[in-house]
Amino acid sequence: KNQVEQSPQSLIILEGKNCTLQCNYTVSPFSNLRWYKQDTGRGPVSLTIMTFSENTKSNGRYTATLDADTKQSSLHITASQLSDSASYICVVSDRGSTLGRLYFGRGTQLTVWP
Amino acid sequence: EADIYQTPRYLVIGTGKKITLECSQTMGHDKMYWYQQDPGMELHLIHYSYGVNSTEKGDLSSESTVSRIRTEHFPLTLESARPSHTSQYLCASSRTQPHTDTQYFGPGTRLTVL
16 A cells, blocks of 8 residues: 555646645655656656645745644645646655655646636 | 756667666766656656665666666666566656655656567
8 A cells, every 4th residue: 555645636727726735644754745746758846845843835836734643745736827737746755764765646637727 | 957867758669679778967966766657656766876886676676777887877777678668767866865855857768668
């Protein structure tokens, strides 16, 4: 069972609307959580990174939240644009090994329509 | 924009051929990684390297091999390609341990084995 679950699997919204993507994880011991944006046919690009003590972080129109107690994170996109169409991947890392293993979610495929 | 490059971007090849996927970065990162990603699925780590002459297998068993003779270069080789190797291969690098530092991804190589 994947230790990082994302929902919804896919989402379609109209340009200008807001949306929220969810990430639940079971990774322990927790080190940090990242959200990546992956455009079709490209590699993922980091949007935000949050450690245990942080519960919100913004990057332009992207705002990520983290509740380490319930092991949930969300990515809120404000005033969506066509260029926001992409897969958004939640990545959680542990601190229990030298490698610091990364656990990847399957992503939420966001489509923004004009 | 990350300075990490992959060639070729797309490759269609017949069964049994030997192929090498190239990855290079100009950021001076010691840590480099290869991931395999199928459509709608999470990224799986297949190889990683902590520096020159250091290579390790990742979480997902792979018939590919890697080498790290120079810091900036981390090629992946398949001695005899099979249809089951059809996938997207992503190369990444980071300055320090992945659980403390952001990974920068290349654009990926889409491999199709007929």
